[in-house]
Amino acid sequence: MKFGRCIGALIIISFLIISMYPLPAHAETAVDVSPALNDLNHAITALQNGKSADTDFSSFKVWWQHHKTAISKSSLDASIQLSQDISSASLDLLNGDKKQAIKSVGTLRQTLQDYQSGLYGGGRKSGHHSLTSYITELRNTKQSMDKKDWVTAASQVKQLQQDWLSVEGDVVSQSQNIYTESEKDLVMMDAYLANPSTRSKALPLVDEMITSLKPLASANYGMWDAALIPIREGLEALLVIGAMLTFARKANSKPAKLWIWSGTSLAIIVCLTVGALVSFLLSVAAFGNNNSLINGWSGVIASLMLLYVGYWLHRNADIKRWNAFIHSKTSEAISKRKMVSFALLAFIAVLREGMETVIFLIGMAGRMPASKLIMGIGVGFGILIVIGFLMLKLGVLLPIRPFFMISSFVVFYLCFKFMGSGIHSLQMAGVLPSSVSDALPSINSLSIFPSWYSIIPQAACLLIFIVIILKRLPTAASN
Structure with missing residues (x-):
C-alpha cells in the first residue's frame, strides 16, 4: 500500500531526526541587568518629557561594554540582538x-527584559522559550499597558508575536481552543x-x-499529547490528498497518482529539512516570522486552487459528463496540466500542515x-494511516455522483478555512495590517476572524460556491 509506505517512511525519518535532537545546553549564569534597565527607563522618561536622554544612554553603554562578553557567553542570541538594538537606538538618538x-530604546529595553526572563536560553541557539517565560513576557507587556506606555506595549506585542512560535507547540498539545484564541488575541492586540x-x-x-496560559505552564506531557499533533495538523491535508487520490483511482490514471504522491513526498522532505535546520542551525523564535509567511501564502494559494478543484469536482458530478470525460481522454484519463496542478496542491497542503507539525514536535522535544x-x-501517524486507508476504500466504493458531491463540499469547506487562516497568518507576519472590527463575528472552527481582510475574501469564496451550486441545480434535476 503506497499510502502506508509513504507515511511509514515519514515516521522513520521523524524518529531519526528526533533521536539527533541535542539536549538543551546549560546556560552560563545570567547577568544582572537591573542597572541597565534603570538607565533605559530614565532615558525613555526623559524623551517622553522632551528632554535629552544622552546622559542616561551613555551610562547604559558603559554598562554594556563591561558586561558584553559575559552576556555573549550566557546567550549568543541575546548578545547579537542587543548589539543590533543598541545600534538602532544610538542612530535615532543621534x-x-x-x-x-x-x-527603539523601548525595543532595547524589551530585549533586556526578555534576557532577564530567560527567553534567550543558553549560549546555544536553542530558542526554546518556556511557557513560564512567555507569560513573564506577557506580564511585562501588561505593565506597559497599565502605565499607558503604548509605544513600548506595541513593540512588546510585536515581540510576543515573534516568540509565539517557540511556545505554540506547548499550547496546541494541551488545548486547541486556547491556542486559536491566543493567536487571535495577539493579532487583535496589535490592531488595538x-x-x-x-x-x-x-x-x-x-x-x-495570561489567565488561559498559566494553567498550561506546569502541565506534563504524555504520549497522547504528541500523538494528537500529527492527527490534528495532518487531517486537513489528508482530506485534500485523499479526495484527489480517489478521483485518480476512479479515472484509472496511474500517472495522476504518481504526480500526487510526488508532490506529497516533496513537501514531507521540505518540512523535515526545515525542521532539521531550525533544530540545529537556527532558533525557533528566529524562524517564527518565516513560518507565518509560509502558512499565510500557502493558505491563500491552496484556497484559490481548492476553489478551482471544488468547482471541477462539482461539475463532474454529472454521470454523463464523467463518462464523456473518461472516454475522451482514453488512456491518459487526466491531462498533464491537471496532474501538475494536483501535485502542486498536494505539495502546498502538506507543506502548510507539515511545517506546523514539525515545529510543534521540535517544541516538545526535550520536554518529555x-x-x-x-x-x-508513531500512534498519531498510525491513526492517520487508518483514516487515509478508510477514505480511499470508501471513496472508491461510493457511486460517482455521491463521491463528487461529498468531495466538492469538503474541498469548498477547506477552501473557506484555508483562506481565513492564511490571511490571519499574514497578519501575524506583518504583511497585512492587524485591523479588527467588533462588528464582525469570530468562529475559530471555521477560521473566521473579526477582520475585514479575511472576512471579505472568505465571503467571496462562499458566494462563488453558492453560484456554482445554483448553476448545477438544473443539471442535477434533469439527471
Whole structure:
C-alpha cells in the first residue's frame, strides 16, 4: 500500500531526526541587568518629557561594554540582538528623532527584559522559550499597558508575536481552543494598540492570555499529547490528498497518482529539512516570522486552487459528463496540466500542515521522555494511516455522483478555512495590517476572524460556491 509506505517512511525519518535532537545546553549564569534597565527607563522618561536622554544612554553603554562578553557567553542570541538594538537606538538618538528614539530604546529595553526572563536560553541557539517565560513576557507587556506606555506595549506585542512560535507547540498539545484564541488575541492586540482610540481594549486581551496560559505552564506531557499533533495538523491535508487520490483511482490514471504522491513526498522532505535546520542551525523564535509567511501564502494559494478543484469536482458530478470525460481522454484519463496542478496542491497542503507539525514536535522535544515522544508520533501517524486507508476504500466504493458531491463540499469547506487562516497568518507576519472590527463575528472552527481582510475574501469564496451550486441545480434535476 503506497499510502502506508509513504507515511511509514515519514515516521522513520521523524524518529531519526528526533533521536539527533541535542539536549538543551546549560546556560552560563545570567547577568544582572537591573542597572541597565534603570538607565533605559530614565532615558525613555526623559524623551517622553522632551528632554535629552544622552546622559542616561551613555551610562547604559558603559554598562554594556563591561558586561558584553559575559552576556555573549550566557546567550549568543541575546548578545547579537542587543548589539543590533543598541545600534538602532544610538542612530535615532543621534538624528534627534525623539519619537523613533522612544520606540527603539523601548525595543532595547524589551530585549533586556526578555534576557532577564530567560527567553534567550543558553549560549546555544536553542530558542526554546518556556511557557513560564512567555507569560513573564506577557506580564511585562501588561505593565506597559497599565502605565499607558503604548509605544513600548506595541513593540512588546510585536515581540510576543515573534516568540509565539517557540511556545505554540506547548499550547496546541494541551488545548486547541486556547491556542486559536491566543493567536487571535495577539493579532487583535496589535490592531488595538495601533489606534489611539482603541488602545484600552488591548488590556483585557493580555489579561485573558495570561489567565488561559498559566494553567498550561506546569502541565506534563504524555504520549497522547504528541500523538494528537500529527492527527490534528495532518487531517486537513489528508482530506485534500485523499479526495484527489480517489478521483485518480476512479479515472484509472496511474500517472495522476504518481504526480500526487510526488508532490506529497516533496513537501514531507521540505518540512523535515526545515525542521532539521531550525533544530540545529537556527532558533525557533528566529524562524517564527518565516513560518507565518509560509502558512499565510500557502493558505491563500491552496484556497484559490481548492476553489478551482471544488468547482471541477462539482461539475463532474454529472454521470454523463464523467463518462464523456473518461472516454475522451482514453488512456491518459487526466491531462498533464491537471496532474501538475494536483501535485502542486498536494505539495502546498502538506507543506502548510507539515511545517506546523514539525515545529510543534521540535517544541516538545526535550520536554518529555524520548520514548513517549516517539511512541506518540508513531500512534498519531498510525491513526492517520487508518483514516487515509478508510477514505480511499470508501471513496472508491461510493457511486460517482455521491463521491463528487461529498468531495466538492469538503474541498469548498477547506477552501473557506484555508483562506481565513492564511490571511490571519499574514497578519501575524506583518504583511497585512492587524485591523479588527467588533462588528464582525469570530468562529475559530471555521477560521473566521473579526477582520475585514479575511472576512471579505472568505465571503467571496462562499458566494462563488453558492453560484456554482445554483448553476448545477438544473443539471442535477434533469439527471
